[in-house]
Amino acid sequence: MVENLEHLAKTMTLEQGKPIQAARNEVKYGADFLLWFAEEAKRIYGRTIPSSRADQRFMVIKQPVGVVAAITPWNYPISMITRKVAPALAAGCTIVLKPAEATPLCAIEIFKLLEKAGLPEGVANLVTALDPKPVGKVFMTDKKIAKLTFTGSTGVGKMLAQGAASQMKRISLELGGHAPFIVCKDANPVHAAKGLSLVKFLNTGQACISPNRIYVHPTMKAAFLEELKKRVTKMKAGDGMTPGIKIGPLVNAAAIQKVDDQVKDAVNNGATLVTGGFRMMDDNLAKGYFYAPTILDHVTPSMSIYRQETFGPVVPIIDYEDEDNLLEMANDTDYGLAAYVYTKSYSTATKFFENLNFGIIGINDINPTSAAAPFGGMKMSGMGREGAIEGLDEYLETKLGGFSLNC
Numbered sequence: 356m357v358e359n360l361e362h363l364a365k366t367m368t369l370e371q372g373k374p375i376q377a378a379r380n381e382v383k384y385g386a387d388f389l390l391w392f393a394e395e396a397k398r399i400y401g402r403t404i405p406s407s408r409a410d411q412r413f414m415v416i417k418q419p420v421g422v423v424a425a426i427t428p429w430n431y432p433i434s435m436i437t438r439k440v441a442p443a444l445a446a447g448c449t450i451v452l453k454p455a456e457a458t459p460l461c462a463i464e465i466f467k468l469l470e471k472a473g474l475p476e477g478v479a480n481l482v483t484a485l486d487p488k489p490v491g492k493v494f495m496t497d498k499k500i501a502k503l504t505f506t507g508s509t510g511v512g513k514m515l516a517q518g519a520a521s522q523m524k525r526i527s528l529e530l531g532g533h534a535p536f537i538v539c540k541d542a543n544p545v546h547a548a549k550g551l552s553l554v555k556f557l558n559t560g561q562a563c564i565s566p567n568r569i570y571v572h573p574t575m576k577a578a579f580l581e582e583l584k585k586r587v588t589k590m591k592a593g594d595g596m597t598p599g600i601k602i603g604p605l606v607n608a609a610a611i612q613k614v615d616d617q618v619k620d621a622v623n624n625g626a627t628l629v630t631g632g633f634r635m636m637d638d639n640l641a642k643g644y645f646y647a648p649t650i651l652d653h654v655t656p657s658m659s660i661y662r663q664e665t666f667g668p669v670v671p672i673i674d675y676e677d678e679d680n681l682l683e684m685a686n687d688t689d690y691g692l693a694a695y696v697y698t699k700s701y702s703t704a705t706k707f708f709e710n711l712n713f714g715i716i717g718i719n720d721i722n723p724t725s726a727a728a729p730f731g732g733m734k735m736s737g738m739g740r741e742g743a744i745e746g747l748d749e750y751l752e753t754k755l756g757g758f759s760l761n762c
């Protein structure tokens with residue numbers, strides 16, 4: 356993957372639309388999973404446990420769970436594949452993967468490389484499909500499949516989990532999110548605005564860990580908004596192969612409609628449109644699904660954007676007065692994937708880190724992800740973790756042996 360970085364990145368930009376530099380970053384991140392799990396494969400240890408019986412010994416070993424079925428999304432069309440394939444192979448499982456119908460070409464390139472790298476035939480298998488349902492059905496019902504791993508929407512994840520339950524298949528699910536981004540009273544508003552502008556518009560907001568509710572204290576609103584607006588209005592949308600482009604297209608017509616509906620609903624219910632709020636149609640942009648980077652101020656819980664995942668380039672800012680209620684407000688969501696907090700206080704940071712009901716917490720940090728770190732959510736954001744030793748465990752069974760010395 357590293358040797359083929361430019362080719363893979365270009366394939367991704369042409370197929371999925373993200374700017375070429377972001378595509379390069381994703382290829383490197385994707386390659387990290389193969390490297391990290393290749394190293395970690397050496398450390399799939401068992402253990403011995405002392406018994407209270409003098410004649411008995413306990414031994415615990417880890418074994419591959421069996422054939423893995425994987426379903427991946429279009430938004431990170433390469434790294435989401437290696438994040439599943441790498442731990443499956445490290446654990447000793449074979450895998451069959453169905454990529455999203457919008458991004459089969461990235462998947463084909465990765466599987467070509469797996470073959471080129473010498474993986475024996477039949478160990479990693481790719482099934483592309485325009486209609487995912489029949490493949491999903493086989494994944495849920497074929498007895499040869501021991502584990503189902505899925506990244507995508509909460510609705511499809513629930514359906515797959517229900518289907519897999521009839522055979523008690525092992526499952527891991529990485530689903531949607533609705534991340535709070537909390538700017539505490541003691542934070543540096545300019546630094547926080549810079550962080551938000553970087554993380555929110557990654558992949559044009561089409562990421563499950565994208566901030567969706569931005570809580571900013573009124574005393575710092577002016578400075579925060581000024582910096583954010585300055586940065587957001589400079590972002591250029593267009594062909595990801597053109598240098599300097601920061602905003603790629605949304606995935607399809609339904610996605611742009613959903614974003615626009617949320618923005619209109621917010622404005623109709625009293626939000627202030629600071630910038631953006633429209634589909635971009637100038638020059639060649641009308642040929643794609645480009646939505647202008649948008650800032651909404653004074654968003655309230657009555658608006659759909661407050662609860663629904665957006666998956667687009669929209670920053671909804673929510674006012675708060677009292678820091679004591681912040682934790683409750685941030686946790687008031689069915690999702691539990693990522694949360695972000697800006698504060699200079701160690702005790703505030705610790706309080707939020709320990710009490711936010713989310714699987715990934717960025718404290719003054721907008722990139723709390725790595726192949727070495729466990730990624731995953733609570734509640735409607737799914738179950739299981741990817742990356743790190745937790746990510747390897749998802750592909751392993753634990754077997755206990757009780758050995759008697761009397762024979």
Ligand code: ADP
Nearest residue numbers: 426427428454455456487488491506507508511
């Ligand atoms: P999104 O709305 O972000 O496209 P989806 O959950 O629909 O998210 O898609 C994520 C992945 O799930 C894709 O690979 C897609 O093909 C797959 N998928 C969608 N519906 C089904 C289904 N009924 N059975 C199996 N896979 C599905």
